[in-house]
Amino acid sequence: MKIAVVCANGKAGKLIVKEAVERGIDVTAIAKGKNESNAPHYIEKDLFDLTKEDLQDFDVVIDAFGAWTEETLRFTALH
Known part of the structure; x- marks a missing residue:
């Protein structure tokens, strides 16, 4: 099986890629x-430049x- 993870550099993306690689997925x-x-x-x-051909x-x-x-x-700005 071949999978693509879009936005793979983010927090969730990295974890998804790591799990898939550990399971031997391409x-x-x-x-x-x-x-x-x-x-x-x-x-x-x-992400916004991807085409159906890319995928x-x-x-x-x-x-x-x-x-x-x-x-x-929520975040608090320091003053």
């Missing part, structure tokens, strides 16, 4: 910037994209 990480996961294959591309060779595509707002992740 994993390709997809993220912008350098590969920070332990995936043996890597596609350097921004057509995979059996499974996992989207590990996460975003936050002040409402979902």
Whole structure:
């Protein structure tokens, strides 16, 4: 089975890639910037620039994209 993990450099993405690699699955990480996961294959591309052609060779595509707002992740600014 060939899987792709989109946003593989993030907190969840790295954990998903790690688990898949440990299970012997053929994993390709997809993220912008350098590969920070332990995936043996890597596609350097921004999430919003992906096309269906980029993903057509995979059996499974996992989207590990996460975003936050002040409402979902509270923080206090230092004054």
